[in-house]
Amino acid sequence: GAVVSQHPSRVICKSGTSVKIECRSLDFQATTMFWYRQFPKQSLMLMATSNEGSKATYEQGVEKDKFLINHASLTLSTLTVTSAHPEDSSFYICSATANTEAFFGQGTRLTVV
């Protein structure tokens, strides 16, 4: 199947700094990618839909100025958590669709201290 690579897998940052997470489709082009967030013992929640060459579409309640999404090419979407705070600590996962099937990255564990 298609491969989606996410980097980094773990990151620890200080409160107030920004963190960038990359999501790449390695063997296919993805005009649309999705970003999810998972709190402990809870569901993966869709944060936003990343559209190549245009603005991302954010789900209700997600701050677009805090979670900046850039989809500059058909194989790369980035999520930047700006001015991170401890409550942003979570597990972030990206996905892309190929041939109607969703493929997921390995996820990024973000810890803000």
Added chain:
Amino acid sequence: GDSVTQMEGPVTLSEEAFLTINCTYTATGYPSLFWYVQYPGEGLQLLLKATKADDKGSNKGFEATYRKETTSFHLEKGSVQVSDSAVYFCALTPSSSASKIIFGSGTRLSIRP
């Protein structure tokens, strides 16, 4: 809104035991139903799916049947192996939006040798 509820884990079984992980859903219309699996250190992978009522999805010895009358999609395997240890997510895509995935909270499964 649409939602998925699955049994809480962790679930611990001995090798060769029978496995059931319960999943029920709430959705309008006719959603597609999925089971995803996440092995340690890896991204989510599609395990099986069913797109209409009474369909049975199967893969790697796992099965799940789309039951519209009980709004359920329980995952079963007759004889589990240590290599089945992972986190299992039940999910759906609404009939109105095939690209949006709604996940359950996940069930961690551990198999003892």
